[in-house]
Amino acid sequence: MTRLKDIAEVAGVSIRTVGRALKGEGYVEAGVRERVLGAARSLDYRPHRLARSLRTGRSQEVLVLAGGIGGQYDELHIAKIAGMERTLRAAGMSLGLLFGIESEARRAGRDVLDELIARRPAGLALFASPTLPATATARRLDQARVPYVFFDTRESDVDTVRHDRSGGIRESVRWLAGRGHQRIAYVGPTDERSRLDGYLEALKTLGREPLIVPGSADWETARAAAPALMALKPDAVQVYSDILALGLLAGLHEMGVRVPKDIAVVGFDDRFAASLSYPPLTTLQQSNEAMGAAAAAILIAKSRDEVAPPGGWSRTLPMSLVIRAST
């Protein structure tokens, strides 16, 4: 483990000159610079990250807070995390991961945020969760001058990366209409507005009446909703999520309804499971890696004290339709 001091000795200069030569800043005589760089290379020098961070007062590590929501670990999350990590590493930074720390802290009566801030991370990426008050959290992090970014918050006053859910659904419904489907229904909870709004807007543009089966919240209730759906005599259905879409598929199977012959089904999320169902599910894909990369880019910029772009830091990413056999 070579140190600057070792390079200095080999190159016959002071440690300060080594620093300058390696950073390429200030005045260093060409010959000296060559000698230093050569010594560094032959000694296989790598800066000691901890020492650097201690000195500069800034860790190079971004912390990711992943809520272990009911112990269900999400392949959508890991793709985002991977996207972040790649981007951070390219910028010389690294990624630390924490799970379900909020709920644990609440049980223990401690305050998570203080602990996280105390670790002086280069940035904080937070997965929105019902147990984490986004706005209040964002304000405290701003105050502590810790760069942060949320994934998929609904709150509009925090910096976040999200997908254009409305736009995705709108495109999907238009695409179904373009393929000749006349009665396009929607199955899913109606308290999440963005997806439902996309559906309503698209139908309005098309001049059609909405056909909505509200209330489904999981695989089982979606399965049970199949008869209610078919009572509307639809020839296509946009579902709130892949999980619900797969539940609906099960219900349709049981009723003897053939997919896509009798009805086309479109999901939302592009989970791994969507490619494994019978039939494989056409669905709206989140570009999770891109989302992670975007989040990382925001944190990198913030940590370099760059000024926010005119529209603010938040980014909205487009979704795309993955066409499989259910349509």
Add this chain to the structure above:
Amino acid sequence: MTRLKDIAEVAGVSIRTVGRALKGEGYVEAGVRERVLGAARSLDYRPHRLARSLRTGRSQEVLVLAGGIGGQYDELHIAKIAGMERTLRAAGMSLGLLFGIESEARRAGRDVLDELIARRPAGLALFASPTLPATATARRLDQARVPYVFFDTRESDVDTVRHDRSGGIRESVRWLAGRGHQRIAYVGPTDERSRLDGYLEALKTLGREPLIVPGSADWETARAAAPALMALKPDAVQVYSDILALGLLAGLHEMGVRVPKDIAVVGFDDRFAASLSYPPLTTLQQSNEAMGAAAAAILIAKSRDEVAPPGGWSRTLPMSLVIRAST
């Protein structure tokens, strides 16, 4: 951000005494100890991890190397990582995550392992991948005195946590037989011995002839294998993985074969998708969080220079059957 120095000033003692009092080591007068602890609490002291690591020469961070295998991120991986992180955090350590660094380094002609070792991690957890030579890697890490553990290596001479795949399949086949199934088949690649061996052993114990449909490697080929399977007239089938089992379900649907009425289907892995299929899939569950916790425990012990238990560090975890509607 209070430092030891701040506590020392408030408590009116030297910084050294503060250190002793907080660690509870050496001789500190009871009254002084109380004063120091009180000051630490009221100042909300938290040790500076970086400074500590710099001084002790050991980082408290375990690095996890997750191969981004073809860009497919795995919910099985993230559960393991979550299990690790929880255990590490309880031991005062943390977790850093790196993706697909091997393939990137190979492209760039650099050596990953040296870079990782240069970061002086408290430990290294590696997901086995075809591109990472486990034995050679383990030897180099041993030499560099970096604690390591693999997930699911086939190599027997490296420290690893794995699941008892043979045992899991054996139990599953016995369970099927116990439920009255007479002709229990196996679908999957035959070059992975552990699962196939479990099947063969169980059938041998039962005194029955094996019914094997070899060769399937993905959803599509498993789907195509349905007719070949049914030609064997089985009344139950153990499949190599959930992915293949779901492909097989699709093929059986297309043939009009009813599951579980005509044939019972058992998968392997307990992916999220297994709970979302029609019918939901009975499958062998890996205890991924437990696996992560076991890996973390090994790294913690190694990093404390504990001596390996008689059988070595490696651990084999049992699998369990999750019974759903496909049986």
Add this chain to the structure above:
DNA sequence: TTGTATGCGTTATCAA
């Protein structure tokens, strides 16, 4: 153009 010296917050050595 180059070098000396200091400090980041901890731990640890040695002396008092």
Add this chain to the structure above:
DNA sequence: TTGATAACGCATACAA
């Protein structure tokens, strides 16, 4: 039982 003080490796203010 306690306290000065050095050192970990790096970055940098200040001198030369």
